[in-house]
Amino acid sequence: MRTRPLKVALLGCGVVGSEVARIMTTHADDLTARIGAPVELAGVAVRRPSKVREGIDPSLVTTDATALVKRGDIDVVVEVIGGIEPARGLITTALAHGASVVSANKALIAQDGAALHEAAVEHGRDLYYEAAVAGAIPLIRPLRESLAGDKVNRVLGIVNGTTNFILDAMDTTGAGYQEALDEATALGYAEADPTADVEGFDAAAKAAILAGIAFHTRVRLDDVYREGMTEVTAADFASAKRMGCTIKLLAICERAADGGSVTARVHPAMIPLSHPLASVREAYNAVFVEAEAAGQLMFYGPGAGGAPTASAVLGDLVAVCRNKLAESTGPGDSAYTQLPVGSMGEVVTRYHISLDVADKPGVLAQVATVFAEHGVSIDTVRQTGKDGEASLVVVTHRAPDAALTGTVDALRRLDTVRGVASIMRVEGE
Incomplete structure (x- = not known):
């Protein structure tokens, strides 16, 4: 076993980042055994250095994220700051300076994933982002690796916990939209500004990522049709119940029947109570995959939160570190089909x-x-x-x-x- 540690730079130390740092510390021996070498937190880039961060050596904290990712001794950069900039610039800089990257940034991957993958290939480094979609649920790796020999025709899923909590509350209690949103906010499931969730922007970014991986083609955020759920009413749920249905905000990625194009969309929809997604309650996520050989597959679990998302980040970190030791890289962007995205x-x-x-x-x-x-x-x-x-x-x-x-x-x-x-x-x- 290699004794020199692999050095990790952490960009962001909020809800997810602090959990990543905690697990790296508390599970250090297990991570070492699974990787084949110890991993060491070598720096943490934050905006507010004066904030007390339990379990993190203050000497590791910096506000200069660019200098951190340019260090020649960093093996892996973990990006959990979100947004487009400065995350995009920091990731490309990290790749150029020899570090592989693990990201949880759905918006950036959906918008600029192709360019980031090209940068990773150019510099011979990994770009992993399991945590960008559905939190702790293993989804990207099964689509990209386990189903690599199959043909996926459809991905249908609940990929936003906030909206599912709201719609579930409306369904089970008869509450109106605003009442259910207020409850979600009080319980911490909804942000003070819930627009990204309830208007479908969050789910649309995830749909773009899933469609690109499932269909081996380039799908950008702008290609995804999007409708929010703010107009869903108690009367809609009453109508759904009369049909033996419920209502969910769904991300739907499909290959056309003739195989000549793909589509990706997010909108509220009625689904039969007999469908597996109908029973997904509260803030949970679930994704239903339909493949030619494998048939129907269901992935279910917590789709957000510090610990679940950190679990996905650490899974990618282990994989990337193993690749580093083997002097190889894992699966990258697979867009060989170049199928058009339909309207x-x-x-x-x-x-x-x-x-x-x-x-x-x-x-x-x-x-x-x-x-x-x-x-x-x-x-x-x-x-x-x-x-x-x-x-x-x-x-x-x-x-x-x-x-x-x-x-x-x-x-x-x-x-x-x-x-x-x-x-x-x-x-x-």
Whole structure:
């Protein structure tokens, strides 16, 4: 066993970074045995050096992250500061100065993963980021390595714990969106500004990463269709229950039936209670993978938090350190297919549409005609009415999203349609 330690630089020492440092210290002997050499925390870059960080030698703390990653003796840089800059510059600098990189930065990998992988290859170093998607759940490595000999056709998942907690609370207690969000905030599941979570930005970054790995093609954050969940109501959940469904914010990555393109999207959707994702409760994450040979696979666990995310970071650290000792690198970017990324309009899905209509003869016929004119087949219709007002709920068969969107636009122009109360896609069937 090698006795000279592998030196690790830690960028960021917040919730995740402090857990990484703690585990490196408390599990030092185990890490040494698993890697084949000791690992040593050689420096910690932070913004506020005066803050007391339990278990970390103050002499290791610095505000000069650039100088830290430029040190010639650093073997691995662990980046857990998040955001685009300065993280991007620090990672490329670290690679150029001989260090491999472990990152938990979903936004950066989704936006600039291709360029970062190219830099890693150029300098003969590793770039690992298991912690960027779904926290502690092993997901990227199974997609990139365990399923390397298979063909993945679909990845469907709950990849944001905050939104799942909110929707689960709405489902189980009947609470409205704001009430459920307030509870999530009070319990620490939601940030003071929850926009990145509830508007789907966080999940969209993860969808871009998953799609790129699953389909061996370049998928950027801008390629992902995104809808938030702030418009989901208690009435939507009541409709879902009548259909034997619940509502989840889903990240969906699909290969087209003809194999010629891929799509990635994030939006709230109704899914049947019989689907494995329907039973995912509170702040947990789960990802459902469909592959040709392996069939259906389910990955489930805590998707965020200091300790779970640090677990994924440490798993990557062990792998990268082993590669360093073997003077090799692990699997890098695999984008050989170069498939085009299709638009949301090409996606084939189902709609659940709730309309407020005039309660008079002929309305249903007018609505049905609009669906027929756009080539959309109706599966079920439910109508209730009172005092000249009526509610009409239509569930469609599968059709291109563009046709469904066109149908809704045409319905809004009907004089007998007072308003479109809600539109929700139906998935998982």
